[in-house]
Amino acid sequence: MLQLDYRSGESLYVQIKENFKRLILSKSLKEDELLPSVRALASSLAINVNTVQRAYRELEQEGYIYSIPGKGNFVAGKIEDAKQKSVSEIREELSKIVEKARAFGVEQEEFQEMIKEFYNKGGKQS
Amino acid sequence: MLQLDYRSGESLYVQIKENFKRLILSKSLKEDELLPSVRALASSLAINVNTVQRAYRELEQEGYIYSIPGKGNFVAGKIEDAKQKSVSEIREELSKIVEKARAFGVEQEEFQEMIKEFYNKGGKQS
DNA sequence: CTAACTGTATCAATCATATTAATACAGTTA
């Protein structure tokens, strides 16, 4: 169901989170679809239950899934809300970087130029 | 000469670095001006010599100062080069954030809008 | 009602890293 990379440097629970986010955002997992149980996934990945649990908990806090104790974890509806939240965090980070950049005298125009660059570079698909 | 904030969460050597960067970028410290000796500054701040030393070492690596063993640490010339380096690091961070944002479907226009906001918000002085 | 599933909470062990400190080494100069 899911592949872990032990050499990536990323922690296991973060990898699990990112995997499910991708699957949900791309609609590979549909609204209200049941996710593997924490124990089933932990077992199949040969990791601890709590590691999966932590990923699920945070996915729920971020609005990507909802949990029903005793039943399971399911893909949430209104994924747009979750997206919004993620974007909010990105805004936070961006805000700090802008602050830094200003301290070094980087003007708005220059900053905008960088964005353009990055959007063109990374933009090979879509 | 310099003020430390023990409640800021920032480590001491980082605070020292930022302080001197600001002083140098604002020309409060002029080219080739002598900085306080590691021991003098450590003593006046009541901290360890190596904490100051670390700040100075990194300031040198980043091109803000130069060091002459036995003599002291001095404000570097060509501060523009140091600025460039700092901006390069900011670019790195920015690149990662753009990548993230794209993963959540944030379009370039929306991103540019955020930048505008932040530049206007933060822009109370100058 | 009970067995076998589900998720959850608590606490501890582990690991990694950042930060600071103690101390010895080495160059400069009056």
Next chain:
DNA sequence: TAACTGTATTAATATGATTGATACAGTTAG
């Protein structure tokens, strides 16, 4: 040579992130 300078090495400490062991609790099929 004494009293300054910076530097390198190593260790102690603190902090936080990550994972694990284990117990608690809800749901449901039989």
